[in-house]
Amino acid sequence: xxxxxxxxxxxxxxxxxxxxxxxxxxxxxxxxxxxxxxxxxxxxxxxxxxxxxxxxxxxxxxxxxxxxxxxxxxxxxxxxxxxxxxxxxxxxxxxxxxxxxxxxxxxxxxxxxxxxxxxxxxxxxxxxxxxxxxxxxxxxxxxxxxxxxxxxxxxxxxxxxxxxxxxxxxxxxxxxxxxxxxxxxxxxxxxxxxxxxxxxxxxxxxxxxxxxxxxxxxxxxxxxxxxxxxxxxxxxxxxxxxxxxxxxxxxxxxxxxxxxxxxxxxxxxxxxxxxxxxxxxxxxxxxxxxxxxxxxxxxxxxxxxxxxxxxxxxxxxxxxxxxxxxxxxxxxxxxxxxxxx
Amino acid sequence: xxxxxxxxxxxxxxxxxxxxxxxxxxxxxxxxxxxxxxxxxxxxxxxxxxxxxxxxxxxxxxxxxxxxxxxxxxxxxxxxxxxxxxxxxxxxxxxxxxxxxxxxxxxxxxxxxxxxxxxxxxxxxxxxxxxxxxxxxxxxxxxxxxxxxxxxxxxxxxxxxxxxxxxxxxxxxxxxxxxxxxxxxxxxxxxxxxxxxxxxxxxxxxxxxxxxxxxxxxxxxxxxxxxxxxxxxxxxxxxxxxxxxxxxxxxxxxxxxxxxxxxxxxxxxxxxxxxxxxxxxxxxxxxxxxxxxxxxxxxxxxxxxxxxxxxxxxxxxxxxxxxxxxxxxxxxxxxxxxxxxxxxxxxxxxxxxxxxxxxxxxxxx
Numbered sequence: 001x002x003x004x005x006x007x008x009x010x011x012x013x014x015x016x017x018x019x020x021x022x023x024x025x026x027x028x029x030x031x032x033x034x035x036x037x038x039x040x041x042x043x044x045x046x047x048x049x050x051x052x053x054x055x056x057x058x059x060x061x062x063x064x065x066x067x068x069x070x071x072x073x074x075x076x077x078x079x080x081x082x083x084x085x086x087x088x089x090x091x092x093x094x095x096x097x098x099x100x101x102x103x104x105x106x107x108x109x110x111x112x113x114x115x116x117x118x119x120x121x122x123x124x125x126x127x128x129x130x131x132x133x134x135x136x137x138x139x140x141x142x143x144x145x146x147x148x149x150x151x152x153x154x155x156x157x158x159x160x161x162x163x164x165x166x167x168x169x170x171x172x173x174x175x176x177x178x179x180x181x182x183x184x185x186x187x188x189x190x191x192x193x194x195x196x197x198x199x200x201x202x203x204x205x206x207x208x209x210x211x212x213x214x215x216x217x218x219x220x221x222x223x224x225x226x227x228x229x230x231x232x233x234x235x236x237x238x239x240x241x242x243x244x245x246x247x248x249x250x251x252x253x254x255x256x257x258x259x260x261x262x263x264x265x266x267x268x269x270x271x272x273x274x275x276x277x278x279x280x281x282x283x284x285x286x287x288x289x290x291x292x293x294x295x296x297x298x299x300x301x302x303x304x305x306x307x308x309x310x311x312x313x314x315x316x317x318x319x320x321x322x323x324x325x326x327x328x329x330x331x332x333x334x335x336x337x338x339x340x341x
Numbered sequence: 342x343x344x345x346x347x348x349x350x351x352x353x354x355x356x357x358x359x360x361x362x363x364x365x366x367x368x369x370x371x372x373x374x375x376x377x378x379x380x381x382x383x384x385x386x387x388x389x390x391x392x393x394x395x396x397x398x399x400x401x402x403x404x405x406x407x408x409x410x411x412x413x414x415x416x417x418x419x420x421x422x423x424x425x426x427x428x429x430x431x432x433x434x435x436x437x438x439x440x441x442x443x444x445x446x447x448x449x450x451x452x453x454x455x456x457x458x459x460x461x462x463x464x465x466x467x468x469x470x471x472x473x474x475x476x477x478x479x480x481x482x483x484x485x486x487x488x489x490x491x492x493x494x495x496x497x498x499x500x501x502x503x504x505x506x507x508x509x510x511x512x513x514x515x516x517x518x519x520x521x522x523x524x525x526x527x528x529x530x531x532x533x534x535x536x537x538x539x540x541x542x543x544x545x546x547x548x549x550x551x552x553x554x555x556x557x558x559x560x561x562x563x564x565x566x567x568x569x570x571x572x573x574x575x576x577x578x579x580x581x582x583x584x585x586x587x588x589x590x591x592x593x594x595x596x597x598x599x600x601x602x603x604x605x606x607x608x609x610x611x612x613x614x615x616x617x618x619x620x621x622x623x624x625x626x627x628x629x630x631x632x633x634x635x636x637x638x639x640x641x642x643x644x645x646x647x648x649x650x651x652x653x654x655x656x657x658x659x660x661x662x663x664x665x666x667x668x669x670x671x672x673x674x675x676x677x678x679x680x681x682x683x684x685x686x687x688x689x690x691x692x693x694x695x696x697x698x699x700x701x702x703x704x705x706x
Binding site: 053059122125126131132135137139143258268299304305306307312 | 532
């Protein structure tokens with residue numbers, strides 16, 4: 001296979017880009033630093049959805065739910081003083097400089113629990129039904145966030161006073177928090193990459209391409225899909241906890257359908273089944289939102305048009321997102337150079 | 342947990358029934374579009390909202406509180422644009438025609454804004470100031486429904502013809518494009534009609550309430566039930582008893598065979614999408630006196646429409662009826678009994694139904 005050399009070069013390129021990002025960011029202004037951090041957070045969300053949409057071929061329209069529950073869980077244990085046990089645990093771990101680990105542990109655990117339960121209900125369904133079930137289960141989470149005001153503060157949302165320190169090292173400033181986010185992002189990217197390269201990941205691709213054949217070969221389709229769902233939920237939870245820490249505020253709009261659709265669009269825009277593509281999608285959408293909404297008040301109108309134009313173009317020309325265009329060019333280039341292939 | 346008296350239960354059942362009627366108007370279109378075309382239309386609730394606004398504007402025009410001129414000018418501008426495009430693209434090719442028209446537009450926009458304070462874009466997309474209407478009658482309501490039905494139906498037709506047709510059964514593309522339209526319709530209506538919450542006044546005799554033994558029954562809710570029953574019967578009759586319905590059913594069962602015997606399935610798809618959209622528009626106008634009409638209403642009711650079709654099963658008329666009733670009662674009783682968890686009370690039974698039968702109670706899938 002010629003795969004390995006190309007694959008190694010790709011990894012070097014991606015690592016190079018992020019090393020460059022780590023070097024450049026300190027020289028950017030505060031607005032851009034914050035934007036880059038936000039892109040990384042949504043990049044994790046989009047990557048996690050890519051496991052489901054790109055690799056397994058399951059279009060989930062409720063991915064903001066796992067993001068949201070983790071986000072809410074971490075916000076609640078940081079602020080809810082009347083919940084004695086969780087709050088005492090938080091202050092205790094925080095005083096030891098381990099508050100972040102506690103937040104991630106609980107937040108991700110909650111995300112895993114929700115995705116395990118919702119996935120159990122949803123995986124049986126196919127195609128459109130899967131999409132609608134994930135959508136409506138996510139609406140349950142939104143409904144809880146919106147109406148269960150005893151816990152979630154309802155429409156007002158939860159304001160978090162500050163970020164816990166990491167081993168006594170303060171993350172309150174934008175730049176240290178950026179590096180923290182970048183570290184978590186690279187960890188997620190690495191783990192997800194290993195998952196997609198593993199036999200398990202290959203099986204997911206097989207299921208996406210030919211479900212019946214994989215079933216005949218003796219693979220447990222249900223279990224593979226279910227595990228993919230939980231993995232996606234887990235990393236979505238990581239993104240959720242980071243979002244609370246980044247934004248220091250969580251409210252129902254962060255959990256709603258629009259966020260789920262946006263995650264789906266980031267994957268479709270960047271290129272499904274590429275891991276890096278969805279991050280590019282997240283970068284484009286988030287930067288556009290930040291820049292365009294300064295100058296134009298009609299952002300949703302523009303966002304809607306971007307959705308339609310992108311999908312129309314990609315379907316009419318038969319490419320999958322931005323990385324899909326790059327691949328198409330490279331393939332035709334390679335075909336010209338080596339006609340025998 | 343609140344305990345309910347018998348009178349409460351009767352009143353709640355009445356409002357649940359009327360709420361279910363509204364949900365039926367919304368969800369039957371969604372279900373129809375899915376059943377025939379396998380399209381999950383996330384813009385469906387936006388059609389509902391858009392229908393509400395169009396009805397409201399028609400109301401205003403009937404009572405002289407808004408002018409019809411901007412709309413006539415809009416129609417004329419778009420017609421002129423269409424013919425200019427046709428002429429130019431024939432003479433100079435499509436690319437050059439588009440470039441020419443675009444630069445002509447930009448120059449005009451700059452010139453007009455320099456000479457006098459006018460935004461040229463309002464010729465194409467007018468901004469309408471609406472007023473609250475107090476005096477109303479039944480005729481105006483029917484007129485408003487008719488206008489909304491025509492406009493939204495035509496709009497749905499265009500969306501199907503120029504966008505959704507290209508995607509076949511690509512669910513992801515359909516979802517993202519329809520949600521794109523949902524954003525555009527939502528923000529477009531905010532641009533056109535502003536962000537105020539408008540309430541329709543129910544026309545006489547439906548603005549009264551009947552009082553029976555200290556229980557009040559607003560008659561408008563009866564009207565909603567009536568409309569839903571009429572629409573449901575019309576759909577049932579249309580699908581089961583007419584030639585058009587037979588063509589439609591043939592297209593659903595075997596599109597290739599239908600094409601083979603000379604049915605134009607493209608036109609069938611277009612009409613089905615238009616019918617689904619206009620059902621939502623009827624719901625929007627009728628529901629305007631119930632929910633009010635305001636930006637964001639669409640994404641608020643969309644989950645209910647999905648709950649209905651998920652419980653009842655996509656693509657089944659019986660399913661839409663049963664689903665509407667289940668959701669209507671769940672929502673009203675849930676809100677009365679456990680206000681904080683009403684959403685949960687609504688979606689939890691849905692999850693159970695799904696776990697047992699993923700295609701919904703009456704779904705064929």
